[in-house]
Amino acid sequence: MVLANKEMVVYCFDTLLAHYNSEEAAPPAFDEGQHPLFVTWKKVVNGGEPRLRGCIGTLEACQLINGFRDYALTSALRDRRFPPIQAKELPYLECTVSILIAYETANNYLDWEVGKHGIIIEFVDDYNTRRSATYLPEVAAHEGWTMVEAIDSLIRKAGFSGPITESLRKRIKLTRYQSTLFTMHYSDYVSYVKATRGAVPSIAGANLGNQ
Numbered sequence: 171m172v173l174a175n176k177e178m179v180v181y182c183f184d185t186l187l188a189h190y191n192s193e194e195a196a197p198p199a200f201d202e203g204q205h206p207l208f209v210t211w212k213k214v215v216n217g218g219e220p221r222l223r224g225c226i227g228t229l230e231a232c233q234l235i236n237g238f239r240d241y242a243l244t245s246a247l248r249d250r251r252f253p254p255i256q257a258k259e260l261p262y263l264e265c266t267v268s269i270l271i272a273y274e275t276a277n278n279y280l281d282w283e284v285g286k287h288g289i290i291i292e293f294v295d296d297y298n299t300r301r302s303a304t305y306l307p308e309v310a311a312h313e314g315w316t317m318v319e320a321i322d323s324l325i326r327k328a329g330f331s332g333p334i335t336e337s338l339r340k341r342i343k344l345t346r347y348q349s350t351l352f353t354m355h356y357s358d359y360v361s362y363v364k365a366t367r368g369a370v371p372s373i374a375g376a377n378l379g380n381q
Contacts, residue, residue: 171271172203172234174352176362178267181235182209182242183359183371189243190257190373198238204231206270206347208306209241211255213262214355220264224249227268229290229304238267257373266353268306276344279321285311287346291321294341295330303328307349 181198188195208227212220226245228237242265247254255263276282282289288307294300303324310320321342322334330338354362363371 172201172205172269172350174267174269174350175200176352176354178234178238179265179352179354180359180362181238182265182267183354183356185239185242186246186255187260187371187373189247195239196367198235200234203234205234205237206231207234207237207241208268208270208349209238209245210266210268210306211246212264212266213259214264215262223252223255223259223263225306227270229270234269260373261356264353264355265359266351268349268351270347270349272348274346276346279339279342279344280317281344282317282346284315284317284320286348288349289320289324290345290347291324291328292343292345293325293328293338295338296332301325301328301330307347308351 177198177200181195181200184195184198206227206229208225210225211223213223214220224245224247226249227241270288276289279291286307288305288309290302290304292300292302305320305324305327310317313320313323315323318339321339325334325338325342360371363369
């Protein structure tokens with residue numbers, strides 16, 4: 171089993187900086203493999219609670235190097251819920267990589283544990299439209315949701331705006347999974363780059379390492 175690690179987060183930061191500099195990112199320092207994965211960017215301002223700035227990934231197994239490269243940029247720049255992350259935000263960012271493991275088909279929509287499982291729901295709504303959505307394992311616990319609250323929120327995330335009934339919930343096919351995570355703040359990334367490459371990350375000549 172492949173575990174999420176520091177080098178994967180470093181590669182996501184490298185990829186985003188390379189984008190701003192119109193360069194190629196340095197080759198990653200982790201082994202290739204195939205797993206479903208997500209990249210999450212959050213912004214920390216004035217020591218407050220990290221706020222989501224983008225989170226996109228794939229529930230299908232993909233090549234890790236290509237996957238982290240693609241989803242580092244997609245989640246930072248093309249998450250439709252947020253404006254694209256700008257270079258000036260870099261010093262305030264933290265990045266989390268998630269590798270998804272242990273997929274299991276649940277017996278019903280309550281056959282999972284908050285804080286342990288991520289969940290994928292699939293259902294056909296009252297208008298015969300097929301819908302699906304997922305939350306990573308940490309989401310429900312972070313939000314303080316019960317299982318039913320998480321399911322109802324996920325139904326909305328799937329784009330269903332009608333009344334949520336018990337019969338609708340019971341039609342859900344639920345897949346549960348687990349994940350391994352690694353999170354790093356930009357300041358830790360800068361320290362890592364200084365220690366391993368003897369340089370400070372910069373964008374278009376502007377030193378971001380001391381901000």
